[in-house]
Structures are given as C-alpha cells and as structure tokens.
Amino acid sequence: MMIDPPIDKLIEKADCRYALVCAISKRVSAIVTQEPEYLKESGDKPVTLAAKEIYCDKIKIVDGE
Secondary structure, three states: OOOOOOHHHHHOOOOOHHHHHHHHHHHHHHHHHHOHHHHHHHOOOHHHHHHHHHHOOOOOOOOOO
C-alpha cells in the first residue's frame, strides 16, 4: 500500500488513473535506464520515486503523452 505520497492526492495530478499510471511507468523506465545513480542516492524504489516527483510537481502529466 502506497502511503507516501498519498494516493488520493496523487490521483488529482492527472485527468484519469490511466494517465497517472502511464506517466509513472514512463518515468520509472527513464529513471531505471538513464539515472541509476539518482535512484541509488534516493534510497526509494523506482515507482515510489516517480510518484513523489509527480506529487511534488517536478514532473507534469501532459495530455497526449
């Protein structure tokens, strides 16, 4: 169960749940392949890190992506 960031607040960042899942999966893929040091330094799992970035508005979810 995801507690941080809160899922009910995270859902508000996207138009629908599908868009949120797609955005998180794209960011996870980018983190794992392109930024392994960033992942290692954070100490979080890739999905948690991507969710936190979206929650903190570091990553924006855009229609059509």
